[in-house]
Amino acid sequence: MRAQFVLSEISVGLRRNLTMTFAVIVSVALSLALAGGSLLVREQVNTMKDYWYDKVQVSIFLCNKDDQDTVKTCQKGAATDQQKKEIEADLKKLPVVDQIYFETSEQAYKRYKEQFKDSLIAGIVKPDQLQDSFRVKLKNPTKYKVVASAFQGRPGVMAVQDQRALLENLFNLLNGMNRVAYVLMGLMLVVALLLIVNTVRVSAFSRRRETGIMRLVGASGYYIQMPFIMEAAIAGLTGAGLACGLLVSGKYFLVDKWLSKKVLLINFIGWDQVVTVLPLVLVVGVLMPAIAAFFTLRKYLKV
Amino acid sequence: MRLEGSRIVGQPGEPVPALLNPPRLADRDAAVIRFDNVSKTYPKQTRPALRDVSFEIEKGEFVFLVGSSGSGKSTFLKLILREERASQGAVHVLGKDLARLSNWKVPQLRRQLGNVFQDFRLLPNKTVSENVAFALEVIGKPRATIRKVVPEVLDLVGLGGKEDRMPGELSGGEQQRVAIARAFVNRPMLLIADEPTGNLDPQTSVGIMKLLDRINRTGTTVVMATHDQQIVDQMRKRVIELEKGRLVRDQSRGVYGYQH
Numbered sequence: 001m002r003a004q005f006v007l008s009e010i011s012v013g014l015r016r017n018l019t020m021t022f023a024v025i026v027s028v029a030l031s032l033a034l035a036g037g038s039l040l041v042r043e044q045v046n047t048m049k050d051y052w053y054d055k056v057q058v059s060i061f062l063c064n065k066d067d068q069d070t071v072k073t074c075q076k077g078a079a080t081d082q083q084k085k086e087i088e089a090d091l092k093k094l095p096v097v098d099q100i101y102f103e104t105s106e107q108a109y110k111r112y113k114e115q116f117k118d119s120l121i122a123g124i125v126k127p128d129q130l131q132d133s134f135r136v137k138l139k140n141p142t143k144y145k146v147v148a149s150a151f152q153g154r155p156g157v158m159a160v161q162d163q164r165a166l167l168e169n170l171f172n173l174l175n176g177m178n179r180v181a182y183v184l185m186g187l188m189l190v191v192a193l194l195l196i197v198n199t200v201r202v203s204a205f206s207r208r209r210e211t212g213i214m215r216l217v218g219a220s221g222y223y224i225q226m227p228f229i230m231e232a233a234i235a236g237l238t239g240a241g242l243a244c245g246l247l248v249s250g251k252y253f254l255v256d257k258w259l260s261k262k263v264l265l266i267n268f269i270g271w272d273q274v275v276t277v278l279p280l281v282l283v284v285g286v287l288m289p290a291i292a293a294f295f296t297l298r299k300y301l302k303v
Numbered sequence: 304m305r306l307e308g309s310r311i312v313g314q315p316g317e318p319v320p321a322l323l324n325p326p327r328l329a330d331r332d333a334a335v336i337r338f339d340n341v342s343k344t345y346p347k348q349t350r351p352a353l354r355d356v357s358f359e360i361e362k363g364e365f366v367f368l369v370g371s372s373g374s375g376k377s378t379f380l381k382l383i384l385r386e387e388r389a390s391q392g393a394v395h396v397l398g399k400d401l402a403r404l405s406n407w408k409v410p411q412l413r414r415q416l417g418n419v420f421q422d423f424r425l426l427p428n429k430t431v432s433e434n435v436a437f438a439l440e441v442i443g444k445p446r447a448t449i450r451k452v453v454p455e456v457l458d459l460v461g462l463g464g465k466e467d468r469m470p471g472e473l474s475g476g477e478q479q480r481v482a483i484a485r486a487f488v489n490r491p492m493l494l495i496a497d498e499p500t501g502n503l504d505p506q507t508s509v510g511i512m513k514l515l516d517r518i519n520r521t522g523t524t525v526v527m528a529t530h531d532q533q534i535v536d537q538m539r540k541r542v543i544e545l546e547k548g549r550l551v552r553d554q555s556r557g558v559y560g561y562q563h
Contacts, residue, residue: 005440005441209424209426210437217413217414217442217485217489218416219410219442220407220442221406221407
């Protein structure tokens, strides 16, 4: 194969089809940026889950003397030592339980003050307003319901709270965003594919004179199709390059420069995760148009 | 119209009688083209485009293919180029059974065939020598070879000095010479010309025929489909006539036929 000949054919084809090529580049760039973006959001959710699920516990808050009127299971006043011992013994019997800590209201108060030391509410709360609690670490954080059903509504227990449930809302939001991104990506991919098919078809049609002569003088199918496939692949590669640029600048400007300064509690994905996504984007960006072009040519370019 | 030396054999609808020229069976492998009882019916059509056609063309022959429009000439040429496959019977070109030739080997076959058309089929945005070089580039010939053979073949067809003209600047006859140069540059065994003089005036046509005759004398077999009565009568070459898909005449040193 003579590289110079093929290259000149490709450049002629790309220039002749400039508007279509531009449309292909933009749609490939958008669909791949969405694809890469949703992969990264998934990474982000996983990173956050790993980080938070480790720290998350189920809390069993015990009745405090102030709960007597408000909570039904606390009608007999603060939880007795007897009740605490029973609860601890029962917790130890549960197979899903990994570790148990007992936190007194005094300790809770200290931790509370620590967490909200910059906030005004830190001064309002008093130690006896907080409850004694069991902090239970589970072997499998998803088995929260076992603990909840065992202790919810038991005399002396004010409430069972799964801290994971609080985070779950955030994860659901991120997963929802991810799903929207997937749908958008799917639509954009379909658009990109249709554009590629059409571009290749127009390109093949506008050069039917050349390809007809090539066929007659005995050029191989490979030789006839290669310029078209390369054209599609080059447009795809350009689009994929743009998508990579979008992902990198998204990570730099959106995550590093903005989000990570506003939201301090979350640890964000690092550059290593971004860098692993980029080759994938490039490979898909080249292969998808090339394969689409190949199948289009089988239909529109008889060899 | 002179009738001497020409006897029409067979009428449409009748079985094809024995040919005037005995079949050349001396060396069957020397045949450049051999049709054995070839029929071709296109999909969704009841009337066959070719029916039960048999003949041989040997190396170095010059053969005119005549017949009115719709007689099957185009189908005949398409079968040789393997653009279509025979429905029945066997087509052998350059010793290859085209029915058994796999698709990816077809380009190899076509490299040994030259094609010339009524409408020249040149690339309007390439110069004369680029048009000829294109045929070599796309089959991957090295650039050194191309630089050497393109001027040679342009000289041969009488276009020396017009290498850098665009096809639009040339007369019809000159454009056809470019097309012939392109068809011949690869020194094919067989040159197929589909009404090469169809768009040209009689005088220019004579020049083109002289060129084809010269190419024929280098040993290249030439098969030319034509409607040009004058040319056929003057050249006195072998004539194969098709009518409604049947081979009705195969005559050495023949003329165009009866006045229709």
